[in-house]
Amino acid sequence: MLTPEEALEPYAPEMGHGPWTTSQVGHLLSRAIGGAKPGQIEELLKVGAAKALDFVFEPDQEMLEAAWMGIGEPLSVDDDRSKLAAWWMMKMVQDDRVTGTRLALFWHSHFATTWSKVADSEKMYRQHLLFLEKGSGSFEDLLLAMAKDPALLVFLDNDSNRKGIPNENLARELMELFALGEGHYSERDVQEAARALTGRTVDKGRYRFVDLHHDEQAKTVLNTTLHDGDDLVRTLVEQDECPKFLARKFWLFYVAPEINDDVLDLLASRWRENYLDINWLLQTILGSRAFYAPTSMGSLVKSPVDYVIGAMRALGGRPDPRELERSIAGMGQSLFEPPGVQGWKGGEAWIHTASWIERTRFAADVSAGSRDMLRKAPMTNLFPMRRRRVARTALEDLLRALVPSGLSAERHRALLVTLENLPTDNDARRFQSMAYAVLCLPEYHMS
Amino acid sequence: MNTNRREFLQLSALMGAGAMFMPSALWSAAKANETQRRLVLLFLDGGNDGLNTVVPFADDLYRKARPKIGLPIDKIIALNSTIGLNAQLSAWQSLFDDGKLSILQGVGYDRPNLSHFTSRDIWHSGLRESEERTSGWVGRCFEGQRGAGGLPPVAMGTSESPLLLKSQFSDGLTLTNLAKLRVEQPPEMPGGRLASGPLARIGKASQMAYETAAQLRAAAEKVPAGKGYPDTALGDRLRLAARLVRAENGPPVCWTKLGGFDTHALQAGTHSALLRQLGDATAAFQADLATDGTDENTLLLVYSEFGRRVFENGSGGTDHGTAGPMFAIGGGLKGGVHGANPNLENLQDGNLKMHTDFRSVFSEVLRDWMGWPSKNIFDGAFSKGDAQVGLIRGKA
Numbered sequence: 001m002l003t004p005e006e007a008l009e010p011y012a013p014e015m016g017h018g019p020w021t022t023s024q025v026g027h028l029l030s031r032a033i034g035g036a037k038p039g040q041i042e043e044l045l046k047v048g049a050a051k052a053l054d055f056v057f058e059p060d061q062e063m064l065e066a067a068w069m070g071i072g073e074p075l076s077v078d079d080d081r082s083k084l085a086a087w088w089m090m091k092m093v094q095d096d097r098v099t100g101t102r103l104a105l106f107w108h109s110h111f112a113t114t115w116s117k118v119a120d121s122e123k124m125y126r127q128h129l130l131f132l133e134k135g136s137g138s139f140e141d142l143l144l145a146m147a148k149d150p151a152l153l154v155f156l157d158n159d160s161n162r163k164g165i166p167n168e169n170l171a172r173e174l175m176e177l178f179a180l181g182e183g184h185y186s187e188r189d190v191q192e193a194a195r196a197l198t199g200r201t202v203d204k205g206r207y208r209f210v211d212l213h214h215d216e217q218a219k220t221v222l223n224t225t226l227h228d229g230d231d232l233v234r235t236l237v238e239q240d241e242c243p244k245f246l247a248r249k250f251w252l253f254y255v256a257p258e259i260n261d262d263v264l265d266l267l268a269s270r271w272r273e274n275y276l277d278i279n280w281l282l283q284t285i286l287g288s289r290a291f292y293a294p295t296s297m298g299s300l301v302k303s304p305v306d307y308v309i310g311a312m313r314a315l316g317g318r319p320d321p322r323e324l325e326r327s328i329a330g331m332g333q334s335l336f337e338p339p340g341v342q343g344w345k346g347g348e349a350w351i352h353t354a355s356w357i358e359r360t361r362f363a364a365d366v367s368a369g370s371r372d373m374l375r376k377a378p379m380t381n382l383f384p385m386r387r388r389r390v391a392r393t394a395l396e397d398l399l400r401a402l403v404p405s406g407l408s409a410e411r412h413r414a415l416l417v418t419l420e421n422l423p424t425d426n427d428a429r430r431f432q433s434m435a436y437a438v439l440c441l442p443e444y445h446m447s
Numbered sequence: 448m449n450t451n452r453r454e455f456l457q458l459s460a461l462m463g464a465g466a467m468f469m470p471s472a473l474w475s476a477a478k479a480n481e482t483q484r485r486l487v488l489l490f491l492d493g494g495n496d497g498l499n500t501v502v503p504f505a506d507d508l509y510r511k512a513r514p515k516i517g518l519p520i521d522k523i524i525a526l527n528s529t530i531g532l533n534a535q536l537s538a539w540q541s542l543f544d545d546g547k548l549s550i551l552q553g554v555g556y557d558r559p560n561l562s563h564f565t566s567r568d569i570w571h572s573g574l575r576e577s578e579e580r581t582s583g584w585v586g587r588c589f590e591g592q593r594g595a596g597g598l599p600p601v602a603m604g605t606s607e608s609p610l611l612l613k614s615q616f617s618d619g620l621t622l623t624n625l626a627k628l629r630v631e632q633p634p635e636m637p638g639g640r641l642a643s644g645p646l647a648r649i650g651k652a653s654q655m656a657y658e659t660a661a662q663l664r665a666a667a668e669k670v671p672a673g674k675g676y677p678d679t680a681l682g683d684r685l686r687l688a689a690r691l692v693r694a695e696n697g698p699p700v701c702w703t704k705l706g707g708f709d710t711h712a713l714q715a716g717t718h719s720a721l722l723r724q725l726g727d728a729t730a731a732f733q734a735d736l737a738t739d740g741t742d743e744n745t746l747l748l749v750y751s752e753f754g755r756r757v758f759e760n761g762s763g764g765t766d767h768g769t770a771g772p773m774f775a776i777g778g779g780l781k782g783g784v785h786g787a788n789p790n791l792e793n794l795q796d797g798n799l800k801m802h803t804d805f806r807s808v809f810s811e812v813l814r815d816w817m818g819w820p821s822k823n824i825f826d827g828a829f830s831k832g833d834a835q836v837g838l839i840r841g842k843a
Contacts, residue, residue: 156711157711157712157762157764159712160712160713160761160763160764161761161762162761162762164761165761165762166761167711167760167761167762167764167766168711168760168766168767169709169711169712169766172561172562172767176562182560182562182564182565187561190561257645298646299645301645301649330623330627332605332607333606334606339606339607340492340493340563340564340706341563342563342564344606344607345607348608348645348648348649349608350607350608351608351618351648351649351652352602352605352607352608352609352618352619352620352652352656353621353622353652353655353656353659353660354621354623354627355608355621356652356653356656357628357656357660360656408642410640411640411641440653442646442647442649442650442653443646445649446645446646446649
């Protein structure tokens with residue numbers, strides 16, 4: 001068992017902290033950017049742990065820009081939700097940066113705002129851009145900006161929060177869901193905070209502060225006297241609970257389903273010393289010994305987004321974005337339409353009858369190349385024919401791409417026996433069936 | 448079935464290879480219960496404004512608290528001299544008159560929590576005292592009953608595994624529509640055991656998905672879809688619920704939800720539309736079931752995580768509140784109004800005080816309706832399982 005200090009120190013295989021194999025590389029790529037693309041595991045295996053971490057923070061920009069080619073700009077104001085969601089999915093399939101489009105997904109689930117209530121593409125798109133722009137800076141700056149974000153203001157009814165007639169919706173969620181967590185404020189704090197946020201409204205799609213509607217009287221929130229919304233945000237961010245609340249959430253998204261209290265305390269206090277810089281937090285946790293601990297590896301259930309983009313990245317596909325969007329929606333994750341202001345619960349809540357059947361359907365379609373899942377690069381082109389013919393080598397290739405941490409020896413054997421006995425002599429079809437089997441392994445649904 | 452597809456299906460066995468936690472025989476039909484009592488739960492997600500649903504129109508304080516959104520008398524269907532239904536619930540009037548609708552006033556729980564998520568978890572776990580809410584009251588109770596055969600409880604229209612149906616051993620079943628259940632059960636294959644923990648649970652869930660999905664589809668597709676449902680999301684779900692209710696050895700409990708009740712601003716239009724959808728769909732459900740007497744064995748319960756603030760806010764809406772009415776619809780209940788009407792004078796922080804704990808309602812329903820044990824399902828004083836609200840006909 002690592003001490004909190006050890007848990008957070010940089011993982012250094014050369015110091016005897018543990019191995020650096022395809023398992024560790026695959027783990028980093030899966031958690032940081034949603035999975036490995038062909039060749040990335042081999043490349044990062046050579047450069048070592050520290051440089052691999054650098055890579056996901058500063059990938060080759062030129063390659064990245066080239067990858068964007070052909071995706072196109074997403075938006076005109078009349079684009080619908082599913083079109084923007086499809087575009088976002090494609091970006092995640094391409095993006096190699098930790099702090100890019102997949103971090104935006106973390107923030108989208110944190111500041112969960114729904115298209116159906118905001119009912120305006122432009123506001124939703126601008127919120128998405130805000131996550132890309134400020135999502136890896138200081139949390140205080142992000143929260144200050146979010147408390148003025150038109151989509152969020154509309155979503156939580158602050159556009160009608162006025163002096164004398166306060167509306168508590170934004171005030172409550174700022175404390176409960178965005179900064180502190182339930183139980184760390186009183187109902188009285190909610191009422192006072194609502195007054196501090198009066199006058200923040202939206203005009204022609206942009207943030208506007210209406211003096212006349214702002215309650216000028218002093219408010220007391222968490223024993224602090226304050227006046228306006230910015231004061232309120234700063235007061236919330238100053239609470240001891242704030243870095244703990246956020247750091248825990250990051251840990252659960254990137255590292256493991258649980259965090260030890262002492263590790264959390266240490267992480268939160270160091271994050272505070274680093275001015276709540278989100279980039280620092282991500283560097284620290286994704287490079288930590290705890291991140292590579294056996295109890296962390298393979299411990300998280302893949303969200304629908306991760307399940308789908310992981311397959312697409314690994315198989316090098318250029319799918320029809322709309323099909324990807326339809327798939328994740330069926331599995332229970334509609335981007336820009338989270339189930340409520342608390343975002344997606346995640347973890348094992350992703351897995352239930354209806355979602356499992358949708359995942360299986362997707363796996364079958366990808367393997368068979370139906371629904372245009374891999375139209376630009378059929379999977380059979382990704383693996384050499386001579387290896388595809390032999391069940392053992394084909395399975396090796398598929399597992400290396402999709403389940404880099406591998407299977408237990410017993411499971412591996414059982415799978416191989418089944419695959420060797422497949423009743424077909426058509427090589428291409430056999431390979432499709434094998435890919436299907438691998439995509440449906442419980443191991444592939446975990447990251 | 449083409450060859451390709453068959454190979455796939457054989458392979459699917461590997462998804463849960465070796466991890467046979469739940470022998471399919473346990474789920475398969477043993478014998479049908481003669482009475483086949485069914486419970487359908489409908490959750491109004493977001494916190495329904497109880498005071499604008501069952502309106503205390505004779506109370507001056509109601510209009511004082513709600514100068515803008517208070518309902519005028521012509522938008523209310525009086526049930527007696529003091530309260531009336533929001534006129535959008537016009538479809539409920541005849542149900543009420545026929546004794547097929549019960550209104551349970553003042554339902555909530557002690558020390559109300561105004562967070563949607565915590566409050567929802569309290570209702571679904573059935574646990575107020577414990578902060579560890581990892582299973583649901585339906586799941587825990589069903590766990591002791593499943594040996595009787597048939598399908599597990601079903602949740603419709605959820606994107607996440609529902610807490611309500613969870614127990615230590617099972618997550619219940621989720622469903623979007625019958626067509627989506629079109630997967631064949633894979634053959635069992637010997638193979639390596641999955642490590643314990645989440646991996647094993649996923650393996651088990653996948654196995655369950657195949658077995659129960661096929662079973663559910665087979666059972667429900669034999670039942671024709673009912674007629675007369677409104678063309679709304681809730682109408683579709685209740686039409687499906689009616690098929691599940693009629694299915695032989697079908698799920699004993701079906702849960703679904705109607706979202707959008709978090710009406711902080713300009714609530715009049717939103718709330719009206721929601722209540723219209725609620726009333727029309729549930730009345731169609733009752734009418735459908737009544738065509739062959741299935742309504743005598745079916746109880747529909749409607750609830751929300753909390754009510755809303757007595758005083759309207761400045762946005763033409765209402766903020767989070769506490770106690771509110773629950774509703775029950777069916778042919779086997781004692782109709783009418785149960786429990787005292789809301790007291791608008793004696794408030795706590797602008798909120799209504801509850802007088803009936805939700806656990807006493809659910810407790811009675813488990814015991815007197817489903818005939819399931821209600822002991823040690825809920826916590827606090829309700830662990831005894833002897834609470835009584837007098838909802839079920841023919842009982843004390």
